[in-house]
Amino acid sequence: MFPMGATERLVVIGGDAAGMSAASQARRMKGPDELEIVAFERGHFSSYSACGIPYWVSGDVTDRAELVARTPKEHRERAIDLRMRTEVTEIDVAGGRVRSRDLESGAESWTGYDKLVVATGARPVRPDLPGIGAPGVHGVQTLDDGQALLDSLSRTEGRRAVVVGAGYIGVEMAEALLKHGFEVTLVDRGEQPMATLDPDMGRLVHEAMSGMGITTVSRTAVTKILTGDDGRVRAVATDSAEHPADIVVLGIGVEPETTLARAAGLPLGHHGGLLTDLSMRVRGHENIWAGGDCVEVLDLVSGRERHVPLGTHANKHGQVIGANVGGGYGTFPGVVGTAVSKVCDLEIARTGLREKDARAVGLQYVTATIESTSRAGYFPGAAAMTVKMLAERRTGRLLGVQIVGREGAGKRVDVAAVALTAGMTVEQMTALDLGYAPPFSPVWDPVLVAARKASAAVRAGA
Amino acid sequence: MFPMGATERLVVIGGDAAGMSAASQARRMKGPDELEIVAFERGHFSSYSACGIPYWVSGDVTDRAELVARTPKEHRERAIDLRMRTEVTEIDVAGGRVRSRDLESGAESWTGYDKLVVATGARPVRPDLPGIGAPGVHGVQTLDDGQALLDSLSRTEGRRAVVVGAGYIGVEMAEALLKHGFEVTLVDRGEQPMATLDPDMGRLVHEAMSGMGITTVSRTAVTKILTGDDGRVRAVATDSAEHPADIVVLGIGVEPETTLARAAGLPLGHHGGLLTDLSMRVRGHENIWAGGDCVEVLDLVSGRERHVPLGTHANKHGQVIGANVGGGYGTFPGVVGTAVSKVCDLEIARTGLREKDARAVGLQYVTATIESTSRAGYFPGAAAMTVKMLAERRTGRLLGVQIVGREGAGKRVDVAAVALTAGMTVEQMTALDLGYAPPFSPVWDPVLVAARKASAAVRAGA
Numbered sequence: 001m002f003p004m005g006a007t008e009r010l011v012v013i014g015g016d017a018a019g020m021s022a023a024s025q026a027r028r029m030k031g032p033d034e035l036e037i038v039a040f041e042r043g044h045f046s047s048y049s050a051c052g053i054p055y056w057v058s059g060d061v062t063d064r065a066e067l068v069a070r071t072p073k074e075h076r077e078r079a080i081d082l083r084m085r086t087e088v089t090e091i092d093v094a095g096g097r098v099r100s101r102d103l104e105s106g107a108e109s110w111t112g113y114d115k116l117v118v119a120t121g122a123r124p125v126r127p128d129l130p131g132i133g134a135p136g137v138h139g140v141q142t143l144d145d146g147q148a149l150l151d152s153l154s155r156t157e158g159r160r161a162v163v164v165g166a167g168y169i170g171v172e173m174a175e176a177l178l179k180h181g182f183e184v185t186l187v188d189r190g191e192q193p194m195a196t197l198d199p200d201m202g203r204l205v206h207e208a209m210s211g212m213g214i215t216t217v218s219r220t221a222v223t224k225i226l227t228g229d230d231g232r233v234r235a236v237a238t239d240s241a242e243h244p245a246d247i248v249v250l251g252i253g254v255e256p257e258t259t260l261a262r263a264a265g266l267p268l269g270h271h272g273g274l275l276t277d278l279s280m281r282v283r284g285h286e287n288i289w290a291g292g293d294c295v296e297v298l299d300l301v302s303g304r305e306r307h308v309p310l311g312t313h314a315n316k317h318g319q320v321i322g323a324n325v326g327g328g329y330g331t332f333p334g335v336v337g338t339a340v341s342k343v344c345d346l347e348i349a350r351t352g353l354r355e356k357d358a359r360a361v362g363l364q365y366v367t368a369t370i371e372s373t374s375r376a377g378y379f380p381g382a383a384a385m386t387v388k389m390l391a392e393r394r395t396g397r398l399l400g401v402q403i404v405g406r407e408g409a410g411k412r413v414d415v416a417a418v419a420l421t422a423g424m425t426v427e428q429m430t431a432l433d434l435g436y437a438p439p440f441s442p443v444w445d446p447v448l449v450a451a452r453k454a455s456a457a458v459r460a461g462a
Numbered sequence: 463m464f465p466m467g468a469t470e471r472l473v474v475i476g477g478d479a480a481g482m483s484a485a486s487q488a489r490r491m492k493g494p495d496e497l498e499i500v501a502f503e504r505g506h507f508s509s510y511s512a513c514g515i516p517y518w519v520s521g522d523v524t525d526r527a528e529l530v531a532r533t534p535k536e537h538r539e540r541a542i543d544l545r546m547r548t549e550v551t552e553i554d555v556a557g558g559r560v561r562s563r564d565l566e567s568g569a570e571s572w573t574g575y576d577k578l579v580v581a582t583g584a585r586p587v588r589p590d591l592p593g594i595g596a597p598g599v600h601g602v603q604t605l606d607d608g609q610a611l612l613d614s615l616s617r618t619e620g621r622r623a624v625v626v627g628a629g630y631i632g633v634e635m636a637e638a639l640l641k642h643g644f645e646v647t648l649v650d651r652g653e654q655p656m657a658t659l660d661p662d663m664g665r666l667v668h669e670a671m672s673g674m675g676i677t678t679v680s681r682t683a684v685t686k687i688l689t690g691d692d693g694r695v696r697a698v699a700t701d702s703a704e705h706p707a708d709i710v711v712l713g714i715g716v717e718p719e720t721t722l723a724r725a726a727g728l729p730l731g732h733h734g735g736l737l738t739d740l741s742m743r744v745r746g747h748e749n750i751w752a753g754g755d756c757v758e759v760l761d762l763v764s765g766r767e768r769h770v771p772l773g774t775h776a777n778k779h780g781q782v783i784g785a786n787v788g789g790g791y792g793t794f795p796g797v798v799g800t801a802v803s804k805v806c807d808l809e810i811a812r813t814g815l816r817e818k819d820a821r822a823v824g825l826q827y828v829t830a831t832i833e834s835t836s837r838a839g840y841f842p843g844a845a846a847m848t849v850k851m852l853a854e855r856r857t858g859r860l861l862g863v864q865i866v867g868r869e870g871a872g873k874r875v876d877v878a879a880v881a882l883t884a885g886m887t888v889e890q891m892t893a894l895d896l897g898y899a900p901p902f903s904p905v906w907d908p909v910l911v912a913a914r915k916a917s918a919a920v921r922a923g924a
Contacts (some may be wrong), residue, residue, distance in 0.1 A: 332893060436754075
């Protein structure tokens with residue numbers, strides 16, 4: 001313990017959203033005379049938007065620097081000792097110190113901490129397939145990955161791309177590759193693309209992507225990456241076919257990067273993520289916090305822990321951690337599972353539970369699916385959207401919403417996210433006072449139409 | 463009372479949103495053998511979108527028929543005896559009957575009812591000014607009004623327009639007239655345009671409209687409409703100036719049309735609207751319901767009755783009335799005061815209480831105003847928006863939100879509308895799991911940024 005006014009040291013492992021938000025918030029609360037902050041980042045960049053990488057690859061965002069919210073220099077100007085290209089290789093919990101290695105010089109050293117933040121992020125799932133390391137096969141997790149892919153795209157003469165995985169990153173990368181003039185094939189194990197949706201809604205994504213010229217191969221696992229005489233990728237093999245490929249992008253998803261935490265004996269959950277309490281403190285560890293893509297979070301709808309790697313959560317975690325580390329108070333109550341994405345002009349959103357999620361936790365439910373439009377039907381630009389709603393049988397409590405549509409569809413999921421958080425029933429939702437004017441909504445907002453149908457289904461299914 | 467299977471008669475006064483929604487819902491629940499439905503409408507149109515009139519006048523909507531959700535013929539095909547151009551002139555509550563006059567033939571008759579729905583709508587406030595009846599002075603409440611204005615626009619050679627009133631209809635009409643090539647001056651009594659916002663937010667609307675070439679004259683009452691030798695309007699006079707005008711549009715607002723109800727002794731509130739219970743039954747009257755623009759509704763935030771003429775409420779009222787009349791069950795719990803509009807590409811939204819609303823009911827509050835963007839700052843099309851949030855002192859309960867911005871700003875108010883309905887605090891809102899991806903939102907949605915600032919203000923203002 002330190003007497004008042006003496007300096008504590010906060011060590012942060014990971015220089016991206018969660019870690020640097022925590023550091024910045026802690027700094028806002030305590031000056032350098034009270035709190036020393038040392039942060040380690042093994043990569044070349046700090047505080048960047050990984051979610052923006054597909055849009056940088058696509059060319060929507062032209063300058064990589066725009067994805068960086070705050071540079072190492074800016075952090076240092078705020079009295080945060082951010083050490084770039086420095087990898088933490090061990091957490092010594094008993095000794096209250098971390099070992100790090102300077103990736104340029106190879107030099108190793110130990111740094112003691114009074115308080116520790118673990119924000120080691122996630123690593124892409126990279127299946128152990130023959131040929132996976134071949135030139136022309138790319139992940140898109142980091143800015144370095146994105147740069148490598150862009151370099152590869154500019155060097156590649158062929159225009160055939162295979163994207164492995166049809167989740168958010170996969171479909172966003174399909175759009176990016178389309179914009180570079182590639183013929184794009186998505187190969188995915190799921191019944192339909194976007195397995196974060198129920199298959200009936202995923203089918204709508206499938207159909208819309210077909211209309212954009214994207215080929216989707218579902219229920220299919222990649223078995224091998226085939227290379228040419230030059231060692232470069234030439235095709236992706238599945239059980240049933242070979243898909244010629246000049247470029248392969250891996251968009252299979254990520255898993256918590258908790259190698260360090262595991263070695264240090266910190267508690268991990270079923271999904272491999274760190275387990276924390278509501279203040280983002282690692283369970284059983286008074287002076288260690290964790291946040292961002294390396295933790296599991298409570299799903300408020302199912303009551304289960306989940307791994308939800310998403311920049312918006314990482315930022316919230318960092319804020320909460322920084323407040324607590326800095327002597328304030330904050331909690332992260334959990335998530336309801338909201339996500340939104342797009343492929344070209346198709347908007348895809350979800351929140352809460354899918355049918356299989358509800359079944360997995362023993363919830364009985366009814367569903368309602370409706371079609372409506374983003375604006376009054378007669379207003380120019382009114383775009384079709386499909387809304388699916390799940391409600392608990394008997395109670396009528398909202399369980400989840402999925403939306404597939406065009407402009408104006410995606411962010412409507414926020415209404416459901418708030419209603420889920422508040423524990424509303426679908427009947428209560430039918431009376432929600434949502435903004436209405438012809439350029440913004442039909443007189444019954446699509447979410448209200450879905451709520452009405454779901455409420456009728458609850459009554460009918462009594 | 464009728465034995466089972468015998469026919470009851472439902473009479474509906476008013477053939478627009480509330481009345482015909484009620485009739486349609488009642489019809490869905492009971493067939494013609496159980497329930498006879500007679501509806502009276504004095505105008506030429508049924509079930510139309512009055513909110514769409516500015517966009518029809520502007521040319522965004524090209525065909526008047528598109529604004530009609532259901533024609534009289536379509537209603538009749540659903541066994542609703544809708545009598546157009548027939549005005550109800552008296553409600554005989556004791557006798558359970560209404561007197562009506564056929565506006566074509568002048569013939570009068572009485573129609574008995576078992577159940578009555580009063581959906582007489584609103585009438586535009588039309589100040590008793592000299593010259594107000596002159597050719598070239600137009601209201602925009604009904605389709606007939608809209609047609610008259612369009613006819614007038616096409617005949618008018620001059621291109622100077624004055625809009626009286628800078629509320630929703632006023633600013634929407636300013637946009638419509640701009641699109642017809644008019645020089646537009648808005649004259650309004652308020653401190654700033656859009657008095658449904660606080661003046662600091664209204665100022666942003668004022669500035670944006672200036673940028674569009676719309677002149678706004680605030681804190682100014684119209685004293686007279688001046689006419690030329692031909693009897694047509696030539697200018698609008700105020701205390702301080704004369705504004706030349708080839709066209710004048712009145713957008714001052716509306717008040718409940720409850721002349722019939724008042725004469726019949728039905729209960730009216732402070733705003734002149736009918737008072738109902740939560741099932742939309744007129745207070746003290748077992749077999750009379752009322753809904754739409756002629757009723758007052760409970761404001762769930764202030765606990766006071768308000769008059770909120772808006773098509774989306776009228777439709778909900780109709781649905782609830784129809785369910786109850788048809789032997790089902792429904793309630794309309796109230797409103798939180800959500801409204802959204804636009805002037806050209808400027809989006810304007812509000813929900814809950816303004817500062818003066820909070821003061822009027824004795825609530826102490828803190829405010830927070832922030833600027834953010836509709837998408838990640840680096841994403842193409844990211845548009846600036848300003849969000850103002852009011853929270854109750856001490857409790858931190860959300861009291862209201864106002865938003866002024868460009869594309870993607872307006873409908874964000876829905877998040878606040880749901881949070882208000884659920885009674886959330888601004889601190890709770892900071893943890894909301896809103897949809898995030900760079901094309902849809904910054905990593906902190908603007909509503910979350912405002913909630914964070916408001917929460918800090920609550921703590922600081924303890």
